[in-house]
Amino acid sequence: xxxxxxxxxxxxxxxxxxxxxxxxxxxxxxxxxxxxxxxxxxxxxxxxxxxxxxxxxxxxxxxxxxxxxxxxxxxxxxxxxxxxxxxxxxxxxxxxxxxxxxxxxxxxxxxxxxxxxxxxxxxxxxxxxxxxxxxxxxxxxxxxxxxxxxxxxxxxxxxxxxxxxxxxxxxxxxxxxxxxxxxxxxxxxxxxxxxxxxxxxxxxxxxxxxxxxxxxxxxxxxxxxxxxxxxxxxxxxxxxxxxxxxxxxxxxxxxxxxxxxxxxxxxxxxxxxxxxxxxxxxxxxxxxxxxxxxxxxxxxxxxxxxxxxxxxxxxxxxxxxxxxxxxxxxxxxxxxxxxxxxxxxxxxxxxxxxxxxxxxxxxxxxxxxxxxxxxxxxxxxxxxxxxxxxxxxxxxxxxxxxxxxxxxxxxxxxxxxxxxxxxxxxxxxxxxxxxxxxxxxxxxxxxxxxxxxxxxxxxxxxxxxxxxxxxxxxxx
Numbered sequence: 001x002x003x004x005x006x007x008x009x010x011x012x013x014x015x016x017x018x019x020x021x022x023x024x025x026x027x028x029x030x031x032x033x034x035x036x037x038x039x040x041x042x043x044x045x046x047x048x049x050x051x052x053x054x055x056x057x058x059x060x061x062x063x064x065x066x067x068x069x070x071x072x073x074x075x076x077x078x079x080x081x082x083x084x085x086x087x088x089x090x091x092x093x094x095x096x097x098x099x100x101x102x103x104x105x106x107x108x109x110x111x112x113x114x115x116x117x118x119x120x121x122x123x124x125x126x127x128x129x130x131x132x133x134x135x136x137x138x139x140x141x142x143x144x145x146x147x148x149x150x151x152x153x154x155x156x157x158x159x160x161x162x163x164x165x166x167x168x169x170x171x172x173x174x175x176x177x178x179x180x181x182x183x184x185x186x187x188x189x190x191x192x193x194x195x196x197x198x199x200x201x202x203x204x205x206x207x208x209x210x211x212x213x214x215x216x217x218x219x220x221x222x223x224x225x226x227x228x229x230x231x232x233x234x235x236x237x238x239x240x241x242x243x244x245x246x247x248x249x250x251x252x253x254x255x256x257x258x259x260x261x262x263x264x265x266x267x268x269x270x271x272x273x274x275x276x277x278x279x280x281x282x283x284x285x286x287x288x289x290x291x292x293x294x295x296x297x298x299x300x301x302x303x304x305x306x307x308x309x310x311x312x313x314x315x316x317x318x319x320x321x322x323x324x325x326x327x328x329x330x331x332x333x334x335x336x337x338x339x340x341x342x343x344x345x346x347x348x349x350x351x352x353x354x355x356x357x358x359x360x361x362x363x364x365x366x367x368x369x370x371x372x373x374x375x376x377x378x379x380x381x382x383x384x385x386x387x388x389x390x391x392x393x394x395x396x397x398x399x400x401x402x403x404x405x406x407x408x409x410x411x412x413x414x415x416x417x418x419x420x421x422x423x424x425x426x427x428x429x430x431x432x433x434x435x436x437x438x439x440x441x442x443x444x445x446x447x448x449x450x451x452x453x454x455x456x457x458x459x460x461x462x463x464x465x466x467x468x469x470x471x472x473x474x475x476x
Contacts, residue, residue: 015174018186022286028348029302031292031341034465036348059399066400066409069378073412076375077419079367083260084423092262094217094228095314101212106138112211113143113194113279117184118202120470122158124320129165131205136212139167143193147184151175180468181272182288182295189279189287198276205235205318206274213315214276226281226308227300229258230274234321237435242328243321244439245446250321251436252427258312266364267304267357269297269342274317281308291466292345294338301346301365305356322471329453331471336373336457341465343370376454379447382409417444 023032035043053061114132118125125146132144148155150172159170173187185199196214200206207213207230214228221228231254237247254271261268275296285302288295300310322328346353346365354362389397401409424440460467 011174014187014190015176017190018173018287019176019178019183019290021186022289023291026286029286029345030289031298031345031465034341034344034461039344039348059396063400063402063405067405069382070405070408070412072371073375073378073416074408076367076371077412077416079364079371080257080423081419083257083264084419084426085260086263087256087258087260090259090263093259093312093314094220096209096213096216098209100216101209102136104212104215106141109138109141109212109215110196111141111143111194112137112215113145113188113192113197114211115145115147115185115188115192115197115199116202117147117181117188117199118155119149119152119179119181119184120155121202122154124203125155125158126162128200128202128204129162129168132167132200133165134208135206135210136208142167142211144168145188145191146170147173147188149173149175149179149184178290178466178468180290180293180295180466182292183290185295186287186290189282192279195279196276197279197282199273200317201273201319203320204273206230207315207317210274210313210315210317211276214313217311217313218276218278221311224307224309225311226278226303226306227270227310228276228313229268229270229310230276230313230315230317231255231258232271232274232319233316233431235318236321236323237433239321239323241439242325242449243323244436245443245449246321246328247433248424248428248436248440248443249446251431251433252424254312255427255430256423261364261368262310262312264364265309265361266368267361268300268310269294269339269369270300270310272296273319274315276313281306292338292341293334293466293468294342297338297369298342298345301342301369304361304365305353307356324472325449327472328449329456330469332450332453333456333460334469334471336376336454337461337465339369339373340457340461343373373454373457376447376450377458379451380455382413 023030028036050061116128116132118128135142144167146159146168148159148170156170156172171188171191173184176183189197196218198211198214210230214230217228218225232250233254234243234247234250236243238244258268272294281303285299285306289298292298303310322331343366346369357365385397385400388394421440421443424443425437428434428436428440
């Protein structure tokens with residue numbers, strides 16, 4: 001196993017690009033500043049107008065808020081129904097058989113870079129190296145870089161105890177802010193040898209043929225396909241109720257939502273692992289945004305804005321689902337915060353975004369990327385109003401729901417709950433996971449957890465926008 005320490009001057013230049021390159025060269029695409037000057041002005045003006053309206057006409061102002069929220073709910077539910085419908089007839093999932101994957105001669109395979117960022121992961125690196133060792137890809141064409149922070153001594157020591165691993169190069173990333181996964185990925189990208197690049201997390205167990213499948217899939221695809229997103233599933237789904245909910249949600253995400261988005265040529269927020277890229281596209285886009293805590297979702301949208309496409313690869317990587325509520329909340333709040341960061345960045349220049357994504361793509365981006373955390377934030381408000389109505393039937397709630405809004409809200413509530421539960425049941429059946437069927441039926445309890453995480457994300461977006469809340473692995 002080689003440990004790579006880059007020369008000091010060279011390391012500084014690589015680290016500068018990794019940490020600050022996107023913010024310096026394309027500030028409009030970076031979350032280094034969550035809001036630009038124009039957005040701050042607009043939001044300040046809206047806040048002042050809302051406060052004045054609440055003072056002058058409180059009932060009317062709240063009525064407008066409820067009406068807008070209801071329209072958002074209905075639009076979000078109908079969009080997910082559309083994704084569900086399109087996914088069931090999608091032709092954009094690329095399948096490569098085992099025989100097709102193995103038929104490519106070793107000499108015809110490109111050098112493939114595998115970037116594995118890990119931070120404070122001594123408990124899982126042993127399993128990671130076993131999983132990577134199962135990859136069916138010639139060692140001389142495999143460029144595996146384990147990206148460790150140079151001051152993460154516990155993980156460095158754990159890797160050293162594993163002895164020599166022929167296919168592995170350990171890259172020590174010089175400590176610097178921001179302490180994020182995308183900064184480490186950028187640093188690794190500057191050292192990559194492969195024409196294709198993929199990412200695995202420290203707890204991942206990928207399909208051994210996944211790299212070969214991706215090579216074949218890229219060969220079948222047009223040049224505008226810049227990324228293949230493999231499917232993710234959980235190896236510990238039956239650990240407890242939280243892991244079952246999490247697994248049912250992931251199954252729905254990768255069997256219904258992503259194929260539907262791909263079939264619609266909509267902007268696709270990527271998953272954080274097992275996405276396979278053409279390296280030249282990554283470099284052209286400026287790599288990952290080190291200040292965005294869902295660098296994967298952000299990069300997926302930048303791919304779409306560049307006129308390129310993402311397709312889903314029929315290959316599974318197993319991960320570990322969070323089995324502890326506190327740990328789950330840390331991860332989910334980071335995802336929601338990152339979606340909000342990404343959404344705000346995409347809205348900095350709306351006319352340009354519409355031009356690059358198209359009108360339909362722009363609307364879909366708002367419904368999916370912006371709508372996912374916003375609806376989770378709104379849920380508790382409507383739950384409280386519903387509870388208050390059943391307890392005391394206060395007149396103000398009746399005033400806030402005149403007939404048109406009331407019936408639209410009932411539709412959103414009844415249809416929305418049914419649709420999401422139904423989609424979870426269907427995705428469990430499609431993926432042959434019968435143990436998740438009962439879990440799907442009690443999913444509304446899971447939404448309470450989501451709203452807690454979304455509220456935390458909104459607070460962190462203000463006080464610590466680029467703080468990367470570490471998820472602990474190896475709990476199962």
